[in-house]
Amino acid sequence: MRAVHADEAGSWFIRGGLAYADFHASGTVAINGQQVPGANATVRHNTGFAFETGYFLTPDWSVALTLGAPPTAKIYGAGTLRSAGELAEATYGPAVLALQYHPPLHGRFRPYVGLGVNYTLITQTRDAAIKHVHVDNGTGVALQAGVEYRLTPRFALFVDAKKIWVSVDARGLAATPAGDMPATSHLTLNPVIWNMGVSYHF
Template sequence: MKALINSAAALTMLAVSAALPAAPALAEAGDLLVRFRGIAVTPTGESGGVQPAFPGGSLTARTSVTPEFDFTYFVTDNIAAELILATSRHQIKGQGALAGVGNAADVWLLPPTLTLQYHFNPGGEFRPYLGAGLNYTVFYNEAANSNLVRAVGATSVDATNSLGWALQAGMDYDLGGNWVLNLDVKYINLDTNVKLTTGAGIQRTELNIDPLIIGLGLGYRFSL
């Protein structure tokens, strides 16, 4: 979260300081900007105790690297809406009383995110932006790791879907010919309830994933 705030402050300062002569907007109302990024999804949170058997144990999700597509539609030269599409696989690691288990489970996340953005310098070479919006994350293909199965027996893993908010800061750099280089940072409020079902009973915990997502990629602008 601190990294996102620092990035947003730096981008805002750059936008204010970029007092460039007036020029035709390179991203205009009605344009569609399609980007392809490589992203690192780094969880910043962890779970509480795993109840009732492991109150001193917790779970945390590991970083995942994956491709991402996004589609940005410019409502005005400065205001745009962005839809972010990606899916990522995360290993769930045991901590505390569960540290000996190591990787306890694997889960896949499908977190479509919609943000409303303000682009500070649509006619310039550097075009920073800030955004905020909503995220809905679908969990699928949850599975117990073999380490957990050896420790407690056959286990099913279920994680509830999540609705949360998102913050965003980024910058497009004009490469000419409608192409841009993009750097993007997002923080997503993402919490899920995890249920582990074994022959001996059911264990539950709330897992706060809350990822910081850093992406780098290329975009192409279409004039609609």
Template sequence: MTFIRKPADPTALPLAGALFLLSAVLATPASAQDSPKLKRWAVTVNATEVFVDENAPNITLAGAPLPGSNVRIGNATTPTLDVGYFFTPNIAANVFLGVPAPAEIDGTGSIGPLGTLAKVHYGPVILSAQYHFNSQGKLHPYVGVGVGRVLFFNKHDGALSDFNIRDSWAPTGQLGVRYELNKSWMLNADVRYVPFSTHASGSLGGAPALTRLDIDPILTSVGVTLRF
């Protein structure tokens, strides 16, 4: 089976927002960026729950559509890490990654009797531009936009043989908040939206099976942040 991108270009708005924030960084006076009191690095260790909303609208077998067929992928929990660098007290760049989460791709509808079609581990690597509000208080809300690469590992056959699934690019949006415990440590909670599509393929009884899989995962994280 295969996961693929939707026809509309969903990257335009997040990338435009990222460019806007980065342009704001470049426009910031050097005196603000060079403040010796600014803790530039923020390293956060999270527990992340991945909630998926999947749809395989056009599964085919030997080139013929399979009416009433679809797939299901369960939610997963995995540890994640994000590293941020503050150009100013409000503007930061952030890299997010984690331990690849396991997923079973199960057939539903007319292909439900096949059970588990394949197994795979997956996870995004995300680069974001962030804007942090209220940098002088204990509560630090923030927003982020960016782009990610969804990677797939440890692909295993189930009912399908020769299973393969492609890595995919995706836009990302983020809402979060941090609470300052002291000058170095903070609590973190955030939500990321990473809609993406990809293609998957395999073989069923010697016949080629193909599909486009649209996925709209929501990543909710809670963790601890160290600023230095």
């Protein structure tokens, strides 16, 4: 049987490396059903590892699934809630399924773009200023752009960026002068996830 060469229809690739999530987060906060004036929430940037596997439908088009080793995001109060400090932590597993286009270019540099869907799975939460925290999973749209630098026909270095539009809902109990009150928040995360590492085509 003839070996399948990289970038032919029916071939596969895997990518893996360091990932950096740059959040562009904001959120509304309500306590006991009343929105807190000027209250906001933000999410600290974090780093982790991401892995992508893809399959070439044609020499120019592929479908790819990206998974991240679950990092932990820290949620902080902002605006009138800045003095509250850290509100909670959430460990999440990001996943992106995308259709990618690879322009038919020759040479060592191979760019690609993609459009897909994101699913953010919350695997664990930890209380801070907010007690009994629960964060819902989220879905959204993802845009992707990247480039590979081929070291050999099969091995390459890559840099990749994914812009994700995703929001989640969170709830718990907030301490107030009248005692613990139900607190809810709608968090818009909208991260840009930068990924760099090594890819292998087979």
